[in-house]
Amino acid sequence: MTDSGRVNSLLQAVFSATATGGSLTPGTGGGSGFAVSPPYHLRLMTTAGSNTSNGTEATGVNCPGYTALGSTLGTQFCAAPVAAVQSNANAVTWNATGTWTTVPGIEVWDTAATPLRWLQGTVTSPISGVVNGDSVIFAAGAISANAQSW
Amino acid sequence: MIHVSCQNCHAYDVVGPGHPAVTYSAETGQHLLTDRSALRHSHSGDCEPHPETGHYPLHFEFMAGMAPADLTGGS
Numbered sequence: 001m002t003d004s005g006r007v008n009s010l011l012q013a014v015f016s017a018t019a020t021g022g023s024l025t026p027g028t029g030g031g032s033g034f035a036v037s038p039p040y041h042l043r044l045m046t047t048a049g050s051n052t053s054n055g056t057e058a059t060g061v062n063c064p065g066y067t068a069l070g071s072t073l074g075t076q077f078c079a080a081p082v083a084a085v086q087s088n089a090n091a092v093t094w095n096a097t098g099t100w101t102t103v104p105g106i107e108v109w110d111t112a113a114t115p116l117r118w119l120q121g122t123v124t125s126p127i128s129g130v131v132n133g134d135s136v137i138f139a140a141g142a143i144s145a146n147a148q149s150w
Numbered sequence: 151m152i153h154v155s156c157q158n159c160h161a162y163d164v165v166g167p168g169h170p171a172v173t174y175s176a177e178t179g180q181h182l183l184t185d186r187s188a189l190r191h192s193h194s195g196d197c198e199p200h201p202e203t204g205h206y207p208l209h210f211e212f213m214a215g216m217a218p219a220d221l222t223g224g225s
Contacts, residue, residue: 087214104180123212125152125166129183133200133207135157141214 007084007147014118015040015078015086015145037112040077042092042138043070044127048105049120055105064098064132070109077108084147092138100130106143119145154189157207158198161191 013024017036025033044066045055058066074090104126108119127136155162165171167181171188174181186205193206200207 102178102180102182104178123152126180126182127152127210128180129171129186130210131200131203131205133157133203133205135207135209137209137211139211139213142212144215 002084004084004148007150008081011078011081011084011086011145011147016076016080019075035112037110037116038077039075039111040073040118041070041109041111041115042073042088042143043107043109044094044103044136045105045107045120046101046103048122049107049117051120054117055107055120057107058101058103062101063094063096063103063130064100065094065096066100069115070107073108078145081147086145087141088138088143089140091140091142094136096130096132096134096136098132100127100136103127103136106138108143108145152183153209153211153213154183154191155209155211156191156193156197157209158196159194161193163189163191165189 014036017038019038021038022036023033024036044058044063046058046062047056049055057068059068060066071092071094073088073092076089078086079089105120105122107117109115109117130136151164151166153162154165165183171183171185172181173184197206199205
């Protein structure tokens with residue numbers, strides 16, 4: 001197990017960074033540095049991914065009203081973590097303009113020039129039955145990143 | 151579980167496995183909302199069905215604790 005204080009530091013550096021972003025530069029032998037490129041986007045998946053492969057993203061065709069590459073999670077994705085757990089600070093909403101295919105998964109990507117996927121998971125209930133005029137909402141606090149067992 | 155509410159009057163139901171509006175798909179292994187008429191909430195008198203679909207427009211909302219509890223690190 002890891003020390004939650006150090007995990008909190010890493011999570012906060014990545015997911016609490018505001019629009020200015022930044023980078024983490026390891027010491028010699030510490031591997032490659034990486035950029036922190038907010039704002040983060042929430043993407044909807046018609047096929048859920050895994051820890052090692054991306055899901056199949058929804059499109060404006062199979063989920064009318066959704067736009068590829070997802071919607072912003074706001075200037076700051078998450079407030080500071082508590083006990084290695086963070087959750088989204090801002091709500092995300094899509095307004096359906098037609099019938100949606102089922103959405104079982106979500107992913108969180110950054111907005112680098114070549115975006116990187118950071119988080120993925122399935123929703124507790126697949127999003128289904130959405131038709132023209134409905135809206136799909138992830139409320140603030142609905143999405144949690146729990147690093148206690150990473 | 152997902153919080154499903156009327157966009158007009160905000161009457162709501164919480165939908166998940168075992169709910170009468172939900173059907174289990176053996177093909178996909180998913181519990182899907184397939185029968186909006188089985189939602190257990192009552193609209194107020196001024197709620198209007200959508201002119202195209204005939205359905206009352208709904209919010210499908212994941213409240214805190216209803217979406218993935220543990221997103222995992224991606225690649």
